[in-house]
Amino acid sequence: MRIIELGASVTASNDADARALRMRMRESGVLLINLMSAAGSGKTTLLSRLIRDLKELRVGVMEADIASSVDAERIEALGARAVQVHTGGMCHMDAGMTAAAVEALGTERLDLLFLENVGNLICPAEYDTGAGKSIMLLSVPEGDDKPLKYPLMFRESDAVIITKTDTAGYFDFDQERCRERIRRLNPRAEIFPVSAKTGEGMEALERWLREALREWRGAEAARPAKGEDADA
Amino acid sequence: MHEMGIVLHLAKTLDETAAQEKLTRIGSVTLSVGEVSGIMTDLFEDCWNYFRGRHPLLKDAVLKIETAPAVTFCGSCERTYPTVQYGRECPYCHSGETWLLTGNECIIKEIEAEGGEEQEE
Ligand SMILES: Nc1nc2c(ncn2[C@@H]2O[C@H](COP(=O)(O)OP(=O)(O)OP(=O)(O)O)[C@@H](O)[C@H]2O)c(=O)[nH]1
Ligand SMILES: [Mg+2]
Ligand SMILES: [Zn+2]
């Protein structure tokens, strides 16, 4: 017997799967977005709103759930392409499961592809899914102390959406204090207060998503392709 | 079912290492598990023992779990303190603006294995 020192995270194999999926998504030109939050924060409601608002974009959704199919049905009813992923009891999506779901849905004729992760503030943040962007929802009723309790997800997110702002009058959620806590954990995170119910604040978020897609494709086609600089 | 997911990833990482190093058998796996990683070590061992029975490379692999201490940083007084003892409130200045520095990780420290280039002999 010999001893081999590894020092690798147990999820090292996941990181390799995630890199491979990200590369494939880049080639396909589809921006994969990992959407995370606690159970019931409003992920499916937000996605429904985005599908209605982002009319010029072709949006696909992968709904990860431990067992039910209600979320995928809600999305399909809006005319978007959706697939339900049953995680078989697993409390998070990993890159391998995400790649299988992407395979099942197909990436053709899509611009944005959302992964609605399992509702859970802890372990989804520990697994790179292979997404180009990760965003999380924190709803007003959950409280402004969540960045202190679940720092990892706030650190891993490119954007934090503070949602259900229409309920602010009923809760003691201090938005400024919450922003400060998020900024200390993750200064580069964009913060968007929205209500998926009234539509308040959605525009800024939608602008950010469009810009993220442009960037994703720009990086992919950074070389000639466009024809602008290629005039003879 | 978080623990079973970790076991699957662990096995995959070990398979890849075994292929690289041409290992034929793994005798033990030592993990360093953070105190507040949320991993239930008893449950983890049960999952491991269930899984290794159906995985030839890991059939005899004993799991050794070492605990890594959790340390929290206080944003108000900028000191660090042991998380498990004091929780989220800083024991020096009683601020609640605190962040976990380490203690959330799960790392494969080392494995004992047979096969490949036995360097000692
Ligand atoms: N007032 C208000 N309610 C909202 C808002 N967004 C979602 N809700 C409500 O919150 C509840 C949960 O919303 P969902 O969209 O199903 O939440 P989810 O995160 O997809 O839930 P899971 O998939 O079960 O984790 C529903 O009753 C929604 O109507 C909002 O902006 N304002
Ligand atoms: Mg949902
Ligand atoms: Zn999990």
Ligand SMILES: [Zn+2]
């Ligand atoms: Zn302090």
